[in-house]
Amino acid sequence: MPQKSIREAINEALLLEMRRDPSVFLIGEDIVGGAGGKGEEVDPWGGVMGVTKGIYGEFPDRIIDTPISEMAYIGAAVGAAVSGMRPVAELMFCDFIGCCLDQVMNQAAKLRYMVGGKAEVPLVIRMQMGGGFSAACQHSQSLYPLFAHIPGLKVVVPSNAYDAKGLLITAIRDNDPVMFFEHKGLYDDKDEVPDGDYSIPFAEARFARDGSDITIVATGRMVKFAIEAADQLASEGIACTVLDPRTVSPFDEISFIESLEETGRLLVVEEAYPFCSFASEVAAIAAQKAFYALSQPVRLLTPPHTPIPFAPELESAYFPDAERIAGSVREMLDAAAPKRGAAA
Amino acid sequence: MPQKSIREAINEALLLEMRRDPSVFLIGEDIVGGAGGKGEEVDPWGGVMGVTKGIYGEFPDRIIDTPISEMAYIGAAVGAAVSGMRPVAELMFCDFIGCCLDQVMNQAAKLRYMVGGKAEVPLVIRMQMGGGFSAACQHSQSLYPLFAHIPGLKVVVPSNAYDAKGLLITAIRDNDPVMFFEHKGLYDDKDEVPDGDYSIPFAEARFARDGSDITIVATGRMVKFAIEAADQLASEGIACTVLDPRTVSPFDEISFIESLEETGRLLVVEEAYPFCSFASEVAAIAAQKAFYALSQPVRLLTPPHTPIPFAPELESAYFPDAERIAGSVREMLDAAAPKRGAAA
Amino acid sequence: MAFKKSELQRAYRTMRVIREFEDRIHSENSLGNVPGFIHLSAGQEASAVGVCWNLNREDYISSTHRGHGHTIAKGCDVRAMMHEIFARASGLCNGKGGSMHMADIGMGMLGANGIVGAGAPLSCGAALAARLRGTDNIAVSFFGDGAYNEGAVLESLNLSKVLNLPIIFVLENNGYGEATPAEYAVAGDILKRAEAFGLVAEETDGHDFFAVEAAARRLIKRAREGKGPALLHSKLSRYYGHFEGDPATYRPKGEVDAIKKERDSLMLFRRRVEGDKLLTVAQLDEIDEAVIAEIDGYIVEAKQAPPPAVETLYRDAYGSY
Amino acid sequence: MAFKKSELQRAYRTMRVIREFEDRIHSENSLGNVPGFIHLSAGQEASAVGVCWNLNREDYISSTHRGHGHTIAKGCDVRAMMHEIFARASGLCNGKGGSMHMADIGMGMLGANGIVGAGAPLSCGAALAARLRGTDNIAVSFFGDGAYNEGAVLESLNLSKVLNLPIIFVLENNGYGEATPAEYAVAGDILKRAEAFGLVAEETDGHDFFAVEAAARRLIKRAREGKGPALLHSKLSRYYGHFEGDPATYRPKGEVDAIKKERDSLMLFRRRVEGDKLLTVAQLDEIDEAVIAEIDGYIVEAKQAPPPAVETLYRDAYGSY
Numbered sequence A, B: 001m002p003q004k005s006i007r008e009a010i011n012e013a014l015l016l017e018m019r020r021d022p023s024v025f026l027i028g029e030d031i032v033g034g035a036g037g038k039g040e041e042v043d044p045w046g047g048v049m050g051v052t053k054g055i056y057g058e059f060p061d062r063i064i065d066t067p068i069s070e071m072a073y074i075g076a077a078v079g080a081a082v083s084g085m086r087p088v089a090e091l092m093f094c095d096f097i098g099c100c101l102d103q104v105m106n107q108a109a110k111l112r113y114m115v116g117g118k119a120e121v122p123l124v125i126r127m128q129m130g131g132g133f134s135a136a137c138q139h140s141q142s143l144y145p146l147f148a149h150i151p152g153l154k155v156v157v158p159s160n161a162y163d164a165k166g167l168l169i170t171a172i173r174d175n176d177p178v179m180f181f182e183h184k185g186l187y188d189d190k191d192e193v194p195d196g197d198y199s200i201p202f203a204e205a206r207f208a209r210d211g212s213d214i215t216i217v218a219t220g221r222m223v224k225f226a227i228e229a230a231d232q233l234a235s236e237g238i239a240c241t242v243l244d245p246r247t248v249s250p251f252d253e254i255s256f257i258e259s260l261e262e263t264g265r266l267l268v269v270e271e272a273y274p275f276c277s278f279a280s281e282v283a284a285i286a287a288q289k290a291f292y293a294l295s296q297p298v299r300l301l302t303p304p305h306t307p308i309p310f311a312p313e314l315e316s317a318y319f320p321d322a323e324r325i326a327g328s329v330r331e332m333l334d335a336a337a338p339k340r341g342a343a344a
Numbered sequence C, D: 001m002a003f004k005k006s007e008l009q010r011a012y013r014t015m016r017v018i019r020e021f022e023d024r025i026h027s028e029n030s031l032g033n034v035p036g037f038i039h040l041s042a043g044q045e046a047s048a049v050g051v052c053w054n055l056n057r058e059d060y061i062s063s064t065h066r067g068h069g070h071t072i073a074k075g076c077d078v079r080a081m082m083h084e085i086f087a088r089a090s091g092l093c094n095g096k097g098g099s100m101h102m103a104d105i106g107m108g109m110l111g112a113n114g115i116v117g118a119g120a121p122l123s124c125g126a127a128l129a130a131r132l133r134g135t136d137n138i139a140v141s142f143f144g145d146g147a148y149n150e151g152a153v154l155e156s157l158n159l160s161k162v163l164n165l166p167i168i169f170v171l172e173n174n175g176y177g178e179a180t181p182a183e184y185a186v187a188g189d190i191l192k193r194a195e196a197f198g199l200v201a202e203e204t205d206g207h208d209f210f211a212v213e214a215a216a217r218r219l220i221k222r223a224r225e226g227k228g229p230a231l232l233h234s235k236l237s238r239y240y241g242h243f244e245g246d247p248a249t250y251r252p253k254g255e256v257d258a259i260k261k262e263r264d265s266l267m268l269f270r271r272r273v274e275g276d277k278l279l280t281v282a283q284l285d286e287i288d289e290a291v292i293a294e295i296d297g298y299i300v301e302a303k304q305a306p307p308p309a310v311e312t313l314y315r316d317a318y319g320s321y
Ligand SMILES: Cc1ncc(C[n+]2csc(CCOP(=O)(O)OP(=O)(O)O)c2C)c(N)n1
Pocket: B029, B068, B070, B092, B096, B099, C064, C065, C066, C114, C115, C116, C117, C143, C144, C145, C146, C147, C148, C174, C176, C177, C178, C242
C-alpha cells in the first residue's frame, strides 16, 4: 500500500469528498493564498502547512480564502452548514478559537438541540494543535478538552495518516459539527494509506499495542511516544496496551473498560493541559466504571498546569515523552500494591 | 450579624474595595445603564441583575458602561490591569465568553508567564452562571470548567453571601486574573455577612456539613442542594460531609483527600457539563491520590452531555437537585461492596 | 410598487399578528404564565414585515433575542411559536428553545439568538451557500443598534463585501441596547460605517411598512443580481422594556407614548391605506378581530398542551453519538 | 519639526538597529540557529521609529507577531531581546516568550502578540488606565492590514471613540496579511473605516521616518490633549516572507527589489539628512558600523548564554497559587 504523510492523507480525504459531494467546500485563511494578487502561483500557500495545496486547481470555486475574521468566517461555515452545505473550515491554529468560540460553542454545538432536532450542522473545523516547535504559548496548545467539554460537538484527534484520512472522511459525512485536530508535529509522519475512500467510525478506539500489564491511553502525538515507550518496555518484559481513542468525544468507553479489566492499571498520557481535561475524564471514567478492575492508583502524565514555554529546553521538559512514559510505567509496576482486579 | 443577599454582599465588596484602593474600577455592559441618556435615574440598571446598582453615585468615574463589544472591553480590562489598575469587569453571562475568550485565555492568562514573570494581571471578571430560569441553552451555562482548564486563571465559584463577599475581596486584591462566577439563582439567598472587610483565602474548601459516611463535593447552587440532601439524610442516619471547594482553581486537594480518607466514598455534584469537567477532575484526583481510601466506585451526579433545554420540566430534570443527590447517596450506601479504606 | 388589496390585507394582518402576539405574551408574562427570558418587538412590526415581504421561502434570515416579529414575518407557524413560548412539546422547537431560540430552518429562519450579533455570520453563511449553489437566493441578517458594535457583525460586513455575498444587514435601531442609548454606544455615523466597508447603505423609517418595503426591495434586488451586500438602517422603537420585567427608567418620560401616538406602525399603515382608499376601516377592523381571536386561540390551546416528555431531554444533542 | 543632530543620529541608529536585528536573525535562522516562529519587520523601520519618537516611557504600545521593530523603537533592551530570540535565561522574557511575545511592561511595551488584532483592546486598556489616573499618557496599538478585519480591532475603534480614549491605532499596511493581499481582504476604504467610527484618520508614507514622525506627532498631541482617538495608516513593505521560511511566491516578481531600491527607509533617511547636510555620510556610516558590531556582539553572546533552567518551567504561571 502507498506510504503517505498525514498532510497527504488529509489533502486526499478533502479531494475525494469534494469530488463525491458537491456540497462540500473549504473555507479558511490562506488555504489558497494570494487571493486577487499578482503572484505567479495560483495557490501559493495551500494553508500555512500546505495541507490544502493543489485543491484550488481542481475546485477553484469551492476553496475560499477569507479575511482574518475568524468569528465571521467560522460563523459563515456554521450558517452554510445549517442551510444545506458541508463546509470544512480551517482554523489555522486551535489557539485562535478565542476569536470565534461563540460560533462553535453557542451556535454550531447547540443549534440542533435548541430547535428540537429540526436542524443539522454538518460542519467540520480542522485545526492545528500541539507543541514541539518552540512556537510558544499561543501557537502550541492542544485545546481539544475545551471542545470536548461542550455538548453538541464531536472531537477527533488522529495520531497517524491512515486514521487521519478515514476519520476526516467520516467527519465530513457526519451530520454533526466535528472538531478535527491535526498535530503540527505529525504532518510529515508517514503510514500506509489506501488511495480510495474509506471511513473509520467514531467512538472506536484503536489498540495500537496489546499487553496485559497496563493500559496506556494516549491521543495525537502522545500515541507515537506511548508506542515508543511500549516497544522499549516490551523488551524489558513489560506488556503495555496502548489505546488511542481517536475520537475524544464520543469516547469509546467499552474498549477502554475492557482493557482495564484485563490490565488493572491505567496511565493516561496527554499533551493538553491537565486540569478539567480529557486525561481527567479518562481517569474519572475508570474511577466510576472500572473501579474494581483497578489494582492501583490511576496515573496521569501530562504537562504541568502552566502555559507553554518558548525555550526548547523548557518545552521538552513540559511535554510528556517516550522516556517519561516508560518511567511512569516502570514506577507503577514497581509499586508495592497487590493486584486487586478480580478479587473485588 | 446582618443578613445580606449575595447581591448585596457583592455590591458591598465592590464598594469597600473601591474606597480602599483607587486603582479598582468597574467596567461592563449596562453596569450603570442609561449612559448619556435622558432617563431620570442616574444608574437605572446597575447591571442586568442590579448587582452594581448604587455604585455610580459614589464613583461616577470608576464605573464604566461600554458598547456591546466583549472582546474590546474585556481586553481593555486586561490592558488596564497590566498597566497598573485593578479592573473588575463584568461579563453579563459567562455564556458570552465565546465573544471574548481570546483576551481571557491567550492574553490575561498567559501574560505573566510569557514574559518570565515580569508582568502582573490583577483582573477580576465577574460572570453570571447557572440554570433554573428557563433561560435556555445560551443563558444558563456554568462554564467554569472551561476556565479552570486554562493555566494562568483562577476560578472562584461562591455558594453563599458570606463567601461571595470574602472571596471577591480576595479576588480583587489578588495579582492574577480571577474568574468570579455568580449563580443567577442565588442572588437573593441571604446569609450573615459582616459589614466590614474580610477576605477568604483561595484553595480553602469549606466543610458545609461534616459526616463520616460519604464526601459530597459540590459547587455553587449545588452546595445548597447538597446541604438539603445531607440534612434529609442525617435524619435517616446517614452522615454526609458536604465539601464546597469555593475555588475550583486552585482546588483544595488537602481537605478533599482528608475527607475521603475519613469517608471512603465520593459523590461529586455539579451543575456544569459533565465531560472534561470539574466533576471529572475531582474524580480523577480521587483516583490518583486517594485511591486506597475509596471503598467503592466514585459517583458523579451532573447534567447529561447535552445543551440546556428551555422547558421547565426538562430543565428541572436536567440539573441535579436535592432529591437526586439524596437518592445517589442512598444507592451508594446500599451498594454491596465492603468498605475497603483502611485495609489497603 | 402597487400592492394588490389582498397583499395589503396580508401585510397588515402579519403586522397585527406580531403586535397581538407580543401584547398577549406581555400580559401573560405579567401573570407569571410564561417561562424564561422574553424580549418583545411590539413597535417594530413594519420593519420585520417590510423586509420579509421581499423574501422567498428559500431565502434565509437570522434574527436576534428580539425575534418573534422576524419569525412571524418570515412565515413560520405562529401557533407552534406560541406553543414554544409556553414550553410545550408541540412548540416550534419542541419546547427545547423558547423565545430566544425560535427557528425553523425549513422556512428559511435560522433562528433568534441569545448572543448579540451572532446571526450576522450565520446569514453570511446562508448567503454563501446560495451563491455556491448558483441560486439567486439571498440572506438577511437582522440585528440591533447595540449589535452594530459587536465584532461578529463588523467582521461580517467586511467578509460580505470581500466575498460579494448576497446579503442584507438590517440594522433595527430602536435607540437602545438594553439600557444604553445608541447615541452613546454607536460612535461615528451609522451609514458611513457600512459604506466604509464597501456596502451600499440606506436609511428608512422602520415604523412605515411602505418605506421599509421599498428600501428593502431595492437592496434585495441588487443582492439577487449579484451586486453585493447592503445595509438597511431601519429606525424604529420598541414599546416594552428591554426584556419582560424591565421598567425602562432609562427612557425619558413619555417617549414611548409619543411614538405610539404619532409613529405607530399599524396606525401609519391604516392611515395610508384608509387615506388612499385601498382598504376600508371595516376591512381592517375585521383583520384585527380575526387576529385577536386567532392569537387568543393559540394561547388557550398552548396553556393546555402537554409539556415535552422528560425523555426528550436526552435527544437532539447529536444526530448520532 | 527641526531635529537636533543628536536626534537624527538616534533616529537613524534605531532604524539601523532594527534592520540589523532582523537581517541577522534572518541569516541565523537560515542556518537553523533560531527556534520558534519568526516574523521579521525589515522594511518597516521608519513606521515603528517615527511613531515611538513621540512617546514617553510612560506611554504604552502593543504590537503584533511582527514586533521586533516596535519593541526596539519603544526603547526595550536590544541585547535582552536577542537573548530572548535565542531562548536564553537572560532573554527579555527569560526564554519563556520568544519572538512572538517580546514584552517589557516597565518600558511601556505591552507585548508582541501571537493573536492577530489582540493588541488593540490591550492598548485601549492602557489608554483608559492613563485617563483614569489623570495623566496625559497615551497608548498606541500597532497592527497590520490583515488585522484591520479582526473583530478585536474593529470593536476597539468604536470603544476608543465612545470612551474618548487617548489612543492611536497605527495600521501598518505592508500590502499582505500572510499570503493574502490587502486589496482582497480589506473591503472599502481604509481611512473612511476609521472615520466612520468617529476617529480622526491620516495616511502616511511608512517608509519615510519624517513623514511618519510628523503625522504621529499631530495625532498624539491631540490624544494627549484629550481630543480623542485617531488612526494612522502607515503604508510600507516587508522585505522578508511572512514568517521565516515563507518564499513569498504570492508577491509579483521584483516587488521587493523595487521597493528596496526606491523606498528603503534607511536610504530615504540618508538621502534626506545627507541632502540637507544634517549628517555626513561618514557619520551615518559610523552608526552603521557600530550597530553591526553591537548586534553581532549580542548574537555571539546569546549563542553562548545558558538556556533557562528546567525548574523555571513551573514558575510564573501565577503570582500565587
Ligand atoms: C454577546 C452578548 N453580549 C451581551 C448580551 C446581553 N444583551 C442581550 S440583548 C442586549 C442589547 C442588544 O441591543 P440591540 O442590538 O440594540 O437590540 P435590541 O435589544 O434593542 O433589540 C444585550 C447587551 C448578549 N445577549 N450577547
